[in-house]
Amino acid sequence: MPKMKSNRGAAKRFSRTGNGGYKRRQSHLSHILTKKSSKRKRQLGSTLQVADADVKAVRKMLPYS
Secondary structure, eight states, X not given: OOOOOOOHHXXXXXXXXXXXXXXXXXXXXXXXXXXXXXXXXXXXXXXXXXXXXXXXXXXXXXXXX
């Protein structure tokens, strides 16, 4: 049986955490930053955990993570 392929777009966006979840970056920090407050930009820089409803889809895209 051949190996399954990882979804390369998902592999660049999600990484596995120590407890088996997935972490992700937040959107809206790439352009049009002048109208966003410093607080908002700072908080968008942090990473979050993928929601429980989406973990199944991410796991399917990353079979070997």
